[in-house]
Amino acid sequence: MSNSDAVMKEGSAGAPPCQVACPIHQEVREYLRLLAVGDFDRSLEVIKRTSPLSSVCGTICAHHCEDECRRQNVDEALSIRGLKRSAVDFGRGDFPTPDPTDPQKKVAVIGSGPAGLTAASDLVLQGCSVTVFERENDLGGAPRNFIPLYRLPDETIDTDIDNLKKLGVEFKTGVEFGSDIDVQSLKKDGFKAILVAVGLTASRGLPLPGADHQDVLLALEFLRASKRENFRLEGKEVVVIGGGNVAMDVARSAVRAGAAKVRLACLESEEEMPAFSWEIEEAQEEGVEFNCSWGPTAVRIEGDKISGLETQECTAVFDEQGRFSPCFNETNRTFIPGDTVIFAIGQASDVEGVKNAGVPVDGGRLANYDPATMKTEVEGVFGCGEIIAGPSTAVQAMANGRVAATAILHYLVGKHFLAEMVEEEEPLPELAPDVAENVKKIERNKIPMLNPEERSDNFIPVEKGYTMAMAAWESRRCLGCAAGALRIVEKCADCLTCVRTCPYNVPVVSEEGDVSIRDHQCQACGLCLTVCPNLAIDFRTPYISEAEEQLEPAVKEALAGKNGAPAVLVMACGLGAYAFPEFNQGFMKEKPAGVGVVKFPCISKIDTTHILKAFQLGAEGVIVAGCAEDEKDECPFQKTMYWGRQRVSRVKNILKELELEEDRLALCALTTDEVANFADSISETMEKMKELGGVK
Secondary structure (H helix, E strand, O other), X not given: OOXXXXXXXXOOOOEOHHHHHOOOOOOHHHHHHHHHOOOHHHHHHHHHHHOOOHHHHHHHOOOHHHHOOHHHHOOXXXXXXXXXXXXXXXXXXXXXXXXXXEEEEEEEEEOOOHHHHHHHHHHHHOOEEEEEEEOOOOOOHHHHHHOOOOOOOHHHHHHHHHHHHXXXXXXXXXXOEOOOEOHHHHHHOOOOEEEEOOOOOEEOOOOOOOOOOOOEEEHHHHHHXXXXXXXXXXXXXXXXXOOOHHHHHHHHHHHHOOOOEEEEEEOOOOOOOOOOHHHHHHHXXXXXXXXXXXXXXXXXXXXXXXXXXXXXXXXXXXXXXXXXXEEEEEEEEEEEEOOEEEEOOOEEOOOHHHHHOOOOEEOOEEOOOEOOOOEOOOOOEEEOOHHHHOOOOHHHHHHHHHHHHHHHHHHHOOOOOOHHHOOOOOEOOOOOHHHHOOOOOOOOOOOOEOOHXXXXXXXXXXXXXXOHHHHHHHHOOOOOOOOOEEEEOOOOOXXXXXXXXXXXXXXXXXXXXXXEEOHHHOOOOOHHHHHOOOOOEEEOOOHHHHHHHOHHHHHHHHHHOOOOOOOEEEEEEOOHHHHOHHHHHHXXXXXXXXXXXXXXXXHHHOOHHHHHHHHHOOOOEEEEEEEOOOOOOOOOOOOHHHHHHHHHHHHHHHHHHOXXXXXXXXXXEEOHHHHHOHHHHOHHXXXXXXXXXXXX
């Protein structure tokens, strides 16, 4: 029921807030929709359109998208990161096809962390010849070297690296910038642009009394040793200094490395800690003791051994301008016992190699670096990632790498570039209270995890991930922001049908009596679209038209295989149990001869015209298959079966007028178990249609 784009459509600008909040602007709503209908392959393809590190992001992404999910106005945000992992776990999808390689567009990327890998993939897709140089023997940068195996298994990184190799990115390991290669040697080898993306690989400590003791360790060195060298802290009592995510990794790794007790001390109060809330919670579950609002003053040494950490109360971490400027109450002190101390208070760049390679540095950063152009002061040399932007999440580094790739692409063809040229979309406004109160509350599906007892003495991944069914249930909680109704102004008669039909109060009436559809509040259920008498409503997304396009081929399939029985078209819901493997890989692939199937994104989007068109195309029976409404009903939409019954009843009356048996049309409301055994569940209905025979 799509309408001409030539007519004026009422609508407000704005993109789904999750998409805008994602640093690389993943099409979150779209890949969640595809998961909701059980199409894991296409979902992964959508993800790979904008992310070269889908496996890594599905496992460790900080999921900034969830922070802006409008579902929070109803109950809880969707588990977007967990759902991305499901697409990776169960889907088979490829990257877009790269442009033909231009050997004159030869680019060197120094460093194989998230920023460098993202830039490399973007450049290859645009036809560049790209070589990534990595000083370590293993690819993956900080995630490979420092993120513990219980969070990020090696095979997860390997999956993404292998995909990039297939895409055409060349990798050279064990090659150090500033020692084995430099700017001049790379240019002699024909590289037209060089991207420095070396990240932050050095740990910071503090010049405290006693901090030079051999049992005082630094975060990154400890994380690497515990991950790669099976470094143990058997029976040790460990004090971790720091309150960020790296400190959580250190503390939790110390638990797994055999520490008898792990205590954490940080300047911040528990509410102010920069670590992610779920990291703090999981560390507490694993027995880490938190000592918040305490600043270290000395590592106490007794004899030749550490006995603990001396601290003083931290009364404020930041000044009135929000700058880091801790204040202390020196009269309030405490002592935290332990025989090993690990500093986890931040990272710095190891820029000596960069300097030796011919790129000037200033302190720990690239000298005279211009963030507007991503250029260094050396012709053809660019920078990106944490070496220029400071500590960030992996996906934020990826976004910075993407901007650098765009800058290099412009440079290679002699075009001007400024970072501000990269367009940023505006998010939709928050969900209005009068709309939110009418949205069904559906509990968030928690990602299955190992319990603390199972995970605290090993580095086995703590997350088990969703099953396919769980992913389908969770993803259909998505509100479909910016996907729904648009009013076609010229066709609208202000009849108020949409106002009376919408269960969410989205259409409103002005004081003058004019109807306006608040499309930025629409829940994309499709009810107004299918009841509008003047066809004055369209959808912002092609979800319904995609289903419409399948009607004719599905009816043809049914007619071709009917073999004496009537050709039957099943018009099924695409959500819930209809997205499970039992239906998708079961009934859909082994359906009886003479049966065609079209899946709609909920039967609320099936109009009487769709059913009538099926008969017009030659179907001799139509089954509309929806979901049973019971106490476990988690359908996100309202009144779906009510409107399904209304439409089926209306078409049955039309069939009577056409002197066709009304039993040629049936509505089924099936439970999850009945959908899993769909062929058996519709067998009685199919038998009745068989008795009717073909249409004369």
